[in-house]
Amino acid sequence: MADDNMIELEGRIVTILPGTMFRVELDNKHQVLAHISGKMRKNFVRLTHGDRVKLEMSPHDLQKARILFRLDKPLTEAQIAARAAQQQRRRRH
Numbered sequence: 001m002a003d004d005n006m007i008e009l010e011g012r013i014v015t016i017l018p019g020t021m022f023r024v025e026l027d028n029k030h031q032v033l034a035h036i037s038g039k040m041r042k043n044f045v046r047l048t049h050g051d052r053v054k055l056e057m058s059p060h061d062l063q064k065a066r067i068l069f070r071l072d073k074p075l076t077e078a079q080i081a082a083r084a085a086q087q088q089r090r091r092r093h
Helices: 038-042 077-092
Strands: 007-017 021-026 031-036 052-058 061-070
Touching: 007 031, 021 052, 021 061, 031 052, 038 061
Parallel strands: 031 061
Antiparallel strands: 007 021, 007 052, 021 031, 052 061
């Protein structure tokens, strides 16, 4: 649950650090140190280099953030075609 005075931003993971910490580059090219939220940890959400994420930051410390969730990656043409073929096979059976 986001607090009223928290700042929500989006960014991309550039470095994976020990202890579920990540270096994230925001859309404005600023880099912050981020950790995953409790719900992501509880649900075993995996994050890898290059993933787009939504962050929450306190206006008092602009060097640290909490990762709220992983944003969907855009699908490639091959992935779209594979999903369509899989759905066609399911409909036939």
